[in-house]
Amino acid sequence: MTRIMMIHPRPTRGGFSAVVSQAIELLGLGGFEISVMVERGDRLSELPAEVKQVILKHPLKSARGASQARRAITSVRPHLLHLHGRQAGLIGRIVAPRSIEKVLYTPHGTPWAGSSARRLFLTEVSERVLSKRTDSVLCVSRSEQADWVRRDPSSRVEFMPNLIELESNSRTPITPDPQCQLLVPGGYHPQKRLEVVIEALAMTTGSRREVVFCGSVEDDKYREKLIGLARSLGVESQVQFLGNIPDVSSRMRNAELVILPSFSEGFPIVGQEAVAVGANVLWSAIPAHQELFGDTGRSFWTAHELAVLMTRPPLESSVVARQAWLRKFQDDARTRRAAFWRRNAIRLD
Structure with a gap:
């Protein structure tokens, strides 16, 4: 052995x-x-x-x-x-x-x-x-x-x-859940760059989009900083800060948009799960995300770029080819x- x-x-x-x-x-x-x-x-x-x-x-x-x-x-x-x-x-x-x-x-x-x-x-x-x-x-x-x-x-x-x-029946996305418009999975750590999402939300003044953050709290001070930022920018009522949630893959499938704003990743498991369930993903323009998502979803780097994408209708292009690539x-x-x-x-x- x-x-x-x-x-x-x-x-x-x-x-x-x-x-x-x-x-x-x-x-x-x-x-x-x-x-x-x-x-x-x-x-x-x-x-x-x-x-x-x-x-x-x-x-x-x-x-x-x-x-x-x-x-x-x-x-x-x-x-x-x-x-x-x-x-x-x-x-x-x-x-x-x-x-x-x-x-x-x-x-x-x-x-x-x-x-x-x-x-x-x-x-x-x-x-x-x-x-x-x-x-x-x-x-x-x-x-x-x-x-x-x-x-x-x-x-x-x-x-x-x-x-x-990989789920065998996850070939196409299903109807988005209005209770979970924008989902930001992956947990709380400065590497995840979550403040960009809150700043972008504050720029979308014409809509009342709701953002759900979820995942393990790896840095308590960072999570508290995010809560304070949401309060100072006046979007506290539009943001939920949750911990780990069961069956996050289903939540990603049901969300209108999944946002992955990290400045560094290896090859994110949560990103692979998002592709597998056919989620509409907005991803930060880093090499690992480019390698994973290819020509699916939309990329951004700044809060302003993300704010623009958040107000656009989700892409309706098929993700079947990318799911086949992932398999x-x-x-x-x-x-x-x-x-x-x-x-x-x-x-x-």
């Missing part, structure tokens, strides 16, 4: 969905003993019963959390340590014992996008230092891979997309991932 431990500090929607799907995938392949290190959260029940849960009592970014992580890794003695997300990638590579056979890192987005000059410099330095502790950087999109290869042209940077379950993409991802895991498992057995 090949022991693999995945670390994802918080059970948030996108990153943790990747962890859950990976656990299911490895159980299906067989030959893996799986453990997941994570903080407590209501999504832990999504993990298969066969997966050992290592619960962090303190945040991973704290000294106590990092210390607990090192002790847990030493106790489990995984052959493969798979770090999901930037925080796990930074701390995990620092605390991981040298005896681990392979350290895998899935950034779920380029760490260089949207950073201040100071953070950009620190990121460059830390990645150069920690590259010696990284056997594989697993990129979930071609655009993310290209960004990493520009800095590290070695063979350890690989393309390995996330898996999602082919997922089939290729499944084959590519299975080959990667078998290659590593065989070498370790």
Whole structure:
């Protein structure tokens, strides 16, 4: 058996969905003993019963959390340590014992996008230092891979997309739900650039559009900042700030528009789900979104550009071709991932 431990500090929607799907995938392949290190959260029940849960009592970014992580890794003695997300990638590579056979890192987005000059410099330095502790950087999109290869042209940077379950009956969108006009899924984190949506809403003074934000609260202060911004711009009554909601795919299908305003993504799972259900999507003009949506939906960058698009009728172009593309993409991802895991498992057995 090949022991693999995945670390994802918080059970948030996108990153943790990747962890859950990976656990299911490895159980299906067989030959893996799986453990997941994570903080407590209501999504832990999504993990298969066969997966050992290592619960962090303190945040991973704290000294106590990092210390607990090192002790847990030493106790489990995984052959493969798979770090999901930037925080796990930074701390995990620092605390991981040298005896681990392979350290895998899935950034779920380029760490260089949207950073201040100071953070950009620190990121460059830390990645150069920690590259010696990284056997594989697993990129979930071609655009993310290209960004990493520009800095590290070695063979350890690989393309390995996330898996999602595609609904077999999601070929076309259904009638929009007037109770959910504009949906902004994906959670609360500065990377999501949600303030652009609120600013755009304030510019559309001729309509009473309602916006629903939803997802995991990864940054409480950021969520409070958004609430204050909505209040200061006079659109508080038009905005709902929800947490995780059940069956978000159905909500995306029913929404008049789905808005994805991020300034950095790997290959967003919520975006793939939006394509799968035939949602009308307005997406920020970043490489990962361009790669995912192609010529479907409409792109924007500034709040003004988004405000203009929000007042236009949704596109009526068919998304069937893009759904077919996504199915082919997922089939290729499944084959590519299975080959990667078998290659590593065989070498370790």
